[in-house]
Amino acid sequence: MKPIHVGLLGLGTVGGGTLTVLTRNAEEITRRAGREIRVVRAAVRNLDKAKRTAGDLPLTTNPFDVVDDPAIDIVVELMGGLEPARELVMQAIANGKHVVTANKHLVAKHGNEIFAAAQAKGVMVAFEAAVAGGIPIIKALREGLTANRIEWLAGIINGTSNFILTEMRDKGAAFDDVLKEAQRLGYAEADPTFDIEGIDAAHKLTILSAIAFGIPMQFNRAYTEGISKLTREDVRYAEELGYRIKLLGIARRAEAGIELRVHPTLIPARRLIANVDGAMNAVLVKGDAVGPTLYYGAGAGAEPTASAVVADLVDVTRLHTADPHHRVPHLAFQPDRLAATPILPMDEVRTAYYLRLSAFDRPGVLADITRILADGDISIDAMVQKEPAEGEEQVDIILLTHVTVEKNVNAAISKIEALDTVVGQVMRIRLEELAAK
Numbered sequence: 001m002k003p004i005h006v007g008l009l010g011l012g013t014v015g016g017g018t019l020t021v022l023t024r025n026a027e028e029i030t031r032r033a034g035r036e037i038r039v040v041r042a043a044v045r046n047l048d049k050a051k052r053t054a055g056d057l058p059l060t061t062n063p064f065d066v067v068d069d070p071a072i073d074i075v076v077e078l079m080g081g082l083e084p085a086r087e088l089v090m091q092a093i094a095n096g097k098h099v100v101t102a103n104k105h106l107v108a109k110h111g112n113e114i115f116a117a118a119q120a121k122g123v124m125v126a127f128e129a130a131v132a133g134g135i136p137i138i139k140a141l142r143e144g145l146t147a148n149r150i151e152w153l154a155g156i157i158n159g160t161s162n163f164i165l166t167e168m169r170d171k172g173a174a175f176d177d178v179l180k181e182a183q184r185l186g187y188a189e190a191d192p193t194f195d196i197e198g199i200d201a202a203h204k205l206t207i208l209s210a211i212a213f214g215i216p217m218q219f220n221r222a223y224t225e226g227i228s229k230l231t232r233e234d235v236r237y238a239e240e241l242g243y244r245i246k247l248l249g250i251a252r253r254a255e256a257g258i259e260l261r262v263h264p265t266l267i268p269a270r271r272l273i274a275n276v277d278g279a280m281n282a283v284l285v286k287g288d289a290v291g292p293t294l295y296y297g298a299g300a301g302a303e304p305t306a307s308a309v310v311a312d313l314v315d316v317t318r319l320h321t322a323d324p325h326h327r328v329p330h331l332a333f334q335p336d337r338l339a340a341t342p343i344l345p346m347d348e349v350r351t352a353y354y355l356r357l358s359a360f361d362r363p364g365v366l367a368d369i370t371r372i373l374a375d376g377d378i379s380i381d382a383m384v385q386k387e388p389a390e391g392e393e394q395v396d397i398i399l400l401t402h403v404t405v406e407k408n409v410n411a412a413i414s415k416i417e418a419l420d421t422v423v424g425q426v427m428r429i430r431l432e433e434l435a436a437k
Helices: 013-024 026-033 047-054 085-094 104-121 137-144 159-171 175-185 199-213 232-240 302-318 365-375 406-417
Strands: 004-009 037-043 074-077 098-101 150-156 243-254 257-268 280-287 291-298 350-360 380-385 394-401 422-431
Touching: 004 013, 004 302, 013 026, 013 037, 013 047, 013 302, 026 037, 026 302, 037 302, 074 085, 074 302, 085 098, 085 104, 098 104, 098 302, 104 199, 137 199, 137 280, 137 291, 150 199, 159 175, 159 232, 159 243, 159 280, 199 243, 199 257, 232 243, 232 350, 232 394, 232 422, 350 365, 350 406, 365 380, 365 394, 365 406, 394 422, 406 422
Parallel strands: 004 037, 004 074, 074 098, 257 422
Antiparallel strands: 150 243, 150 280, 243 257, 280 291, 350 394, 350 422, 380 394
């Protein structure tokens, strides 16, 4: 049978890994796909640098040479960024080519437009590598869990942030010091904003939520909060209370809509996901029939991500000649059956909270604080008052609340910060039990 011809846009870390895996496992992949998958051309920025990876593979510096090549069946977009990636993907679709991409930013921001164009043209867009590297979480949600009504999912889906939080816990180090170490080791970029401020995780959560709940991509509605304000004291206090702090992406069905949020989160240390350390990723999914399922693995890297890219290539190859109406829909649900379920504003989210404040060690302080919380319909689950350091008048007070509404907590924090006996701002970290119920 005639080989499937593939064109690569980008031959960097993931592109090079994809070429390596396809070459090394060629026989195995052909046996699985039913025909050979052959890379016939690649577009690169630097020809001299790329030749070391490409070998005899024909190269071009003009990516449109690839998307407009009539001999190419599948275009693999590994350039990253929004433009020209969006234009190239749309052009490939217009040319009747299938697309495989690892670009979570592109899919989260322009997925609705891209999928609509692909649907109209009868081609496939596969994007397993866009979320959690080598973990097949997209396939699990789209196909493996298709019998379930997904109730919620929670994921550690940014390895850089997870590495930083692990180091802060294990070494008792400050955030800024660990960030510098992450940059030195290559886990963090020179500009780490997308990672440490939760933007990268929000891109991935947007994709996961669309597939889990059958809704359009809505990145602009995702609440995003990063880890840059976390202190080693909070990491230590969480440990003392039996919790770990992780940057979680959470999507959950609620009565009035869907919660879509990324933020630091306390998780009970006994949960499996709380013990995912270093740069590893994990996604916990709760289905009504199957219960909670956990997916764990490398969230980045040349060959882990290439594993997902090649899996998409095999899927597209298998279905290359299939009737478009009988393929798995891009977002798991039929395009004309996507729901208009609203995304809840963060003020309406219900969760529990960790609150840390610094107050003068005087009579009546705790009474004032607990009264404010009670007035806001906020119930206290646990409270710890630390001993003041020698010569200090201020003490740290840590409160854990039961589940309540975010807007009530925001109002209570404002009132607590206004007390003469409270110094500075209240540190608020959300808390999730992630229990099976």
